[in-house]
Amino acid sequence: MTTFITQNKLITGGVGIVVLGLLYYFFFMSAAPQPTLSTSTSATDDSPVTQSLLVMLSNLHTIKLDGSIFTDPTFISLTDFGVVIPLQSVGRNNPFAPLSGGAVATPANLKLPTSNE
Numbered sequence: 001m002t003t004f005i006t007q008n009k010l011i012t013g014g015v016g017i018v019v020l021g022l023l024y025y026f027f028f029m030s031a032a033p034q035p036t037l038s039t040s041t042s043a044t045d046d047s048p049v050t051q052s053l054l055v056m057l058s059n060l061h062t063i064k065l066d067g068s069i070f071t072d073p074t075f076i077s078l079t080d081f082g083v084v085i086p087l088q089s090v091g092r093n094n095p096f097a098p099l100s101g102g103a104v105a106t107p108a109n110l111k112l113p114t115s116n117e
Contacts, residue, residue, distance in 0.1 A: 005012050069075055
């Protein structure tokens with residue numbers, strides 16, 4: 001281990017600087033006081049935007065969905081143009097395994113083209 005450190009001084013120094021930078025960031029920079037989040041009621045709650053949003057949300061509760069569209073003849077006459085994908089055979093368990101009954105190409109039996117051919 002010590003031979004690695006002595007042979008790679010630049011890498012070891014870089015890693016040390018990065019570790020020291022991270023330690024500085026986590027201990028000193030993140031320890032700064034963060035502003036606290038709090039909720040309070042103020043005059044902004046009575047703004048027109050807030051009131052219109054509340055009215056819109058209350059109107060959403062009055063919406064009723066009608067399921068009679070699914071029994072409508074026009075909906076029933078719709079045609080599904082989806083394509084059924086037929087099942088196909090799965091490939092080999094190991095596609096890199098040599099084929100059975102075939103010759104395996106090795107450097108000894110490969111004939112490379114020459115410039116004379």
